[in-house]
Amino acid sequence: MLIDVVSPLLTTLRDATRLHSHFRDDVKLLIEAHPERYLHLLQKVLPEEVRYWPYGISSTLDMIAAADDSLATDARVRDLRRRWDAR
Known part of the structure; x- marks a missing residue:
């Protein structure tokens, strides 16, 4: 997949609004x-x-x-939800 190739080149966005x-x-x-790859993409590009x-x-x-039940408890999803809920 293309995401696998470009992933090392991705950087955090300043503004993803x-x-x-x-x-x-x-x-x-x-x-x-591709829920896991999309999660990986978010993890890489979402601003601090x-x-x-x-x-x-x-x-x-x-x-x-919803697309992958195992991702519901994935540490990356939990971290993103925690950060979002703490805003």
């Missing part, structure tokens, strides 16, 4: 097909400052967990 993934059907299909995370990130995390 324009990433509205939960509204797009093509992104939903991508999450359903939660206020710059995209609107609907909670829904996106829900989609990831």
Whole structure:
């Protein structure tokens, strides 16, 4: 997959507020097909400052967990949810 190739080149975004993934059907299909890779992508690119995370990130995390039950308890999902809920 392309994400496997570009992953080492990814950097954290300064502002990810324009990433509205939960509204797009093509992104939903991508999450359903590759939830772990999409989670990996989020982990790499989301800014440290939660206020710059995209609107609907909670829904996106829900989609990831629904697509793969094992990811619902994954440390990365728990960490992202914890950080989001603490904002």
